[in-house]
Structures are given as C-alpha cells and as structure tokens.
Amino acid sequence: MAQPTRNHFMPAYFSEADINIDDFKVLCSQQTDLADYPNAQSVAQNILIYDGQAFRTQLAQKETASALKRELARALKDGPGVLVIKAAYEDLSVIDRTTVLFREIVEAEKAGSGGKGDHFGANERIWNSIQKACVKDPDLFIDYYSNPIMATACEAWLGPYYRITAQMNNVKPGNKAQSVHRDYHLGFQSSATTARFPAHAQVMSQYLTLQGAIAHVDMPLAMGPTVLLPYSQQFEAGYLAYSRPEFIAYFNEHCSQLPLEKGDMVFFSPALFHGAGENVTQVDRLANLIQISSALGRTMETLNNHTMIAAVYPALLARVKQGAADDTVIENTIAAVADGYSFPTNLDLDPPIGGNAPETQQDMMRRAVAEQWSLAQLQASLEKYAERRQA
Numbered sequence: 063m064a065q066p067t068r069n070h071f072m073p074a075y076f077s078e079a080d081i082n083i084d085d086f087k088v089l090c091s092q093q094t095d096l097a098d099y100p101n102a103q104s105v106a107q108n109i110l111i112y113d114g115q116a117f118r119t120q121l122a123q124k125e126t127a128s129a130l131k132r133e134l135a136r137a138l139k140d141g142p143g144v145l146v147i148k149a150a151y152e153d154l155s156v157i158d159r160t161t162v163l164f165r166e167i168v169e170a171e172k173a174g175s176g177g178k179g180d181h182f183g184a185n186e187r188i189w190n191s192i193q194k195a196c197v198k199d200p201d202l203f204i205d206y207y208s209n210p211i212m213a214t215a216c217e218a219w220l221g222p223y224y225r226i227t228a229q230m231n232n233v234k235p236g237n238k239a240q241s242v243h244r245d246y247h248l249g250f251q252s253s254a255t256t257a258r259f260p261a262h263a264q265v266m267s268q269y270l271t272l273q274g275a276i277a278h279v280d281m282p283l284a285m286g287p288t289v290l291l292p293y294s295q296q297f298e299a300g301y302l303a304y305s306r307p308e309f310i311a312y313f314n315e316h317c318s319q320l321p322l323e324k325g326d327m328v329f330f331s332p333a334l335f336h337g338a339g340e341n342v343t344q345v346d347r348l349a350n351l352i353q354i355s356s357a358l359g360r361t362m363e364t365l366n367n368h369t370m371i372a373a374v375y376p377a378l379l380a381r382v383k384q385g386a387a388d389d390t391v392i393e394n395t396i397a398a399v400a401d402g403y404s405f406p407t408n409l410d411l412d413p414p415i416g417g418n419a420p421e422t423q424q425d426m427m428r429r430a431v432a433e434q435w436s437l438a439q440l441q442a443s444l445e446k447y448a449e450r451r452q453a
Contacts, residue, residue: 072261072298080261080299083308089296090316094142101130107318108142108292114149114211114325121210134218134329138272142292144330147211150276151325156205160195161278161348163202164230167194171410186232189409191350193453212274215329216354219272223357227406233286233338233347240337241305242291242313245273246353246405248301249332250418256301265298268333270359274352277322285347286339288328289319295333304335367423368444370399375430376437383434392431400424412450423447 073080094105101120103113120126137145151157168186188194196203207226216224243249247267248256256264281287291313294300303309313335322328330336332353341347378395381387387395396402404419412420426447430440 110145131218143295150327188230191230192228239340245332281322286341291335294335295331
C-alpha cells in the first residue's frame with residue numbers, strides 16, 4: 063500500500079512550518095483499498111466496514127484471530143484510522159436492556175441533581191456509565207462488556223491490561239454538531255498547553271487510547287452519527303492544527319459520515335479529526351462512548367501527593383514571603399510534589415471549569431501560594447479535591 067512521502071526526522075517541537083494544510087491534504091487524499099484489508103467486508107467513504115458474524119467466526123481460530131488483530135492495528139495506525147463493525151452484538155436485547163438501564167440512571171441523576179449535561183452542550187450524558195451499569199445490573203454488564211469484538215479491538219491497538227471507561231451520550235433532537243476535534247489526551251488540552259509537549263510526545267499520545275462507540279439506536283444521517291476524516295490521524299502536528307480555520311474548512315468539505323444500526327460498533331484513533339453530527343430528527347441519538355486506555359500510562363510507584371504537599375508547602379510559602387523563591391523555584395517545586403493532570407477523575411463531581419479539563423493539584427497549589435493560604439486552608443481544599451475524584 064503506497065504511502066505519501068514524509069519527513070524522516072521529526073522536529074523536537076512543532077513549529078508553524080509543521081502545521082501545513084497542504085501536507086494535511088496529501089495525507090487525507092489517500093484512498094482505502096479493500097484488497098489491503100482481506101478481513102474487511104467493504105469500504106464506504108474511505109472507512110473500513112467489517113461484518114460482525116464474519117468477525118466472530120475469525121476469532122474462533124487462533125491464526126485467523128491473530129491476523130485480524132494485526133489488520134485492525136494497521137488500519138488504525140497506517141490506514142484510514144477508523145473502522146465500523148456491523149452487528150457487533152448478536153443479541154440486540156443486550157443493547158435494548160442496557161438502553162433501559164441508561165435511561166433509568168439518567169432519570170435518577172436528574173431527580174437527584176438536576177442533570178449533568180456535558181462539555182459540548184445540553185446533551186444527556188452519563189459520566190462513568192461503565193461503573194454505574196456494573197453496579198446496577200452485574201449480569202447485564204457481563205453480557206454487554208464481555209463482547210469478544212470489543213476485546214479484540216482493544217487488544218489490537220493497546221495490547222493486554224487495557225482499561226475501559228465509558229460515557230453514555232444522548233444527542234437530543236435539535237442539538238447542533240460538535241466542532242471538529244481530536245480526543246483524549248491532548249485533545250482535551252488548550253493549544254498553548256499542547257505546544258509545550260515535544261513533537262514525539264504529541265505523536266505518542268494517540269497510541270495510549272482507543273476511541274469507540276456502540277450504537278444503541280438506528281442512526282440515519284439525519285440523526286447526526288459521528289463525522290470523521292479518514293487518514294487525518296497520520297498528521298503529526300494535528301493536535302495543534304484541528305482548531306485552525308483552514309483545517310476546519312477542509313474537514314467540513316471532505317469528511318465522511320455513515321449511518322449506523324443498533325448494535326454496530328465504531329473504533330477510531332483518538333487523533334482522527336472528528337465530531338458528532340447535528341441531530342435534525344425528533345428522535346434521541348443514543349450511544350455508549352467507550353474510551354480505552356493503555357496500561358503503560360502509569361507511574362512505577364504510588365505517591366501520596368497530599369502528604370508531600372502538606373510537608374513542603376509551609377517551607378515553600380516561607381521562602382515566598384521572604385522573597386527567597388522566584389517563579390522558577392515555585393513552579394519546579396509544585397511540579398515535583400503535586401499532580402498536574404486533570405485525569406482520571408469523577409466528572410459527575412469534578413466537572414471541567416472553563417474548558418475540557420478540571421482543576422489539578424498543581425493549579426490549586428499555585429493559587430495557594432499566590433494568595434498565601436494557610437496550610438489548614440490548603441489541606442481542606444486538597445481533601446475536597448480528593449473527594450471529588452472518588453468514583
């Protein structure tokens with residue numbers, strides 16, 4: 063399969079010269095050849111389509127299962143970056159029963175707190191739908207999450223020991239389309255924050271997660287199934303590019319959108335340019351969004367950041383008051399003792415404020431130093447912070 067010519071050397075950090083719309087167009091002009099994917103059933107709008115029953119048959123044999131995983135990994139990395147598996151659930155009653163369960167959870171949460179909404183608008187969303195479903199109906203959870211197609215896609219991209227998270231998303235009638243974006247991790251950060259990461263880390267981040275969705279209702283185009291741009295995951299500087307006007311315009315003109323049926327699954331690279339479409343029907347568009355994370359994005363040792371912060375804060379604050387700690391000392395000390403990342407968290411209790419990411423321990427500690435909080439005040443805030451992050 064022919065690939066566009068790419069630079070052999072990645073820059074240490076991306077510059078303006080690397081965020082080139084012409085290079086992006088070359089990558090996104092590739093065409094998906096079905097012959098390169100012998101296990102796929104068809105290609106539609108450059109997206110690979112797999113048949114669920116054929117998929118399950120291939121998983122029954124070790125050799126064909128191994129070949130299938132290799133094919134999926136190649137499709138997500140070097141191919142279009144997205145694939146659809148039709149009829150991924152043999153028994154659609156599993157989907158229907160889970161839909162009922164989701165609606166019960168939504169109603170209970172609305173009654174308890176007035177509803178949560180989400181970070182893209184007024185849709186109904188269940189944060190951490192996987193845990194809530196597990197606790198509410200363990201037998202149904204087994205039927206739903208033991209799906210071998212889901213497990214194969216997860217392992218094909220992430221290897222063993224992956225962790226699944228999920229959020230039910232109900233795009234209500236009349237809700238507008240999302241803006242084009244990339245996803246977690248760096249898709250949840252501002253461009254200014256993303257630019258601080260070296261180029262290799264930006265590229266690497268897309269290999270730490272897999273995005274998926276399970277259709278809980280039939281989704282004709284008018285209902286706004288996800289809009290995607292095949293091959294856009296290959297653009298290395300994409301986390302800095304997706305919000306730029308020229309890239310948005312190209313996406314809007316060349317994106318793909320396929321109707322889905324209840325029980326279908328979609329998997330795509332988090333680096334793929336995409337966004338939910340507009341629902342112009344009078345029917346809810348309900349899907350379970352699954353986000354699977356690599357086992358490798360974790361530290362080797364467990365740290366008690368709360369204890370470390372409580373120990374160092376009085377000494378740091380004393381230096382600040384004495385004029386003996388400049389901004390560099392303050393920032394580097396905070397980076398060494400406090401968690402600077404917003405996730406994982408409990409998004410029911412710790413919603414994003416002014417963006418897609420909640421406040422971090424580092425943000426809190428910066429405020430404490432700037433406003434010269436007492437240690438007791440900081441500890442009380444840290445305790446509330448820890449409580450918000452408990453599932």
